[in-house]
Amino acid sequence: MVGISKYIRDHYDLSNWQYYGASAGAWNALYLSCKKEEMFMQQIQELGQFSYNDLYDLERTMKKRIVTNFEMNDFQLSRLHICVSVKPNWFPLLRKHIIKDFENLDDVVESCIASSHLPFVSNGDFFYNYRNKKCLDGGAFRLPYRKRDKIHPDFILCPDSWKNTKINDMNRIYNMDVQQLIYNGYNDAHRNRERLDECFSSPTRYRRPNLVIAPRIHNPHENQIDDS
16 A cells, blocks of 8 residues: 555645554555655665565564654654554453554554554464553454544545555565555556545645545444444
């Protein structure tokens, strides 16, 4: 999805947009919130130069690059909202937490790692420990925001937005082709630019528009359990 995110950033004014991200969408939202776009994109592209043992190995590499090359004020964190699924000790079901009160840059990146943690797949563990809580992929919830916040998604971005099946073949941890992922996503966005123009060239006048980046297209009216 990062290629689509880059196209959107390159061609539209996002100064008033809010970003809601879950799973891989959390990393895309972080990229969109970064003031130093070229430097952040360089860090992403250089990930393709190495091989990784698992998803967590890739995420740790990206975390090291971010905390080494950026500072807290390099990101517009007031516009960033990361969805994390949390398993409370006293509750049998997952609860949705929207992280927006970031403590430091390490905490920002850790929220993205927690939001994209796939049980057993990421690093062999079912949960990821974030803020002393058992967490996993924010994509467990279809809505990466809380109903009570009355968020209206002005644009929803997900991996199959443009139905490009070739993306799946490039997105495996053992043969990930970062350059081709960006290239194909960017071209997909260009081919669908009329839809993007309609959304991003005509922003709402009376509220801040919201860009939702999630693992799948969702139904805003579905039942869900929010955090308290």
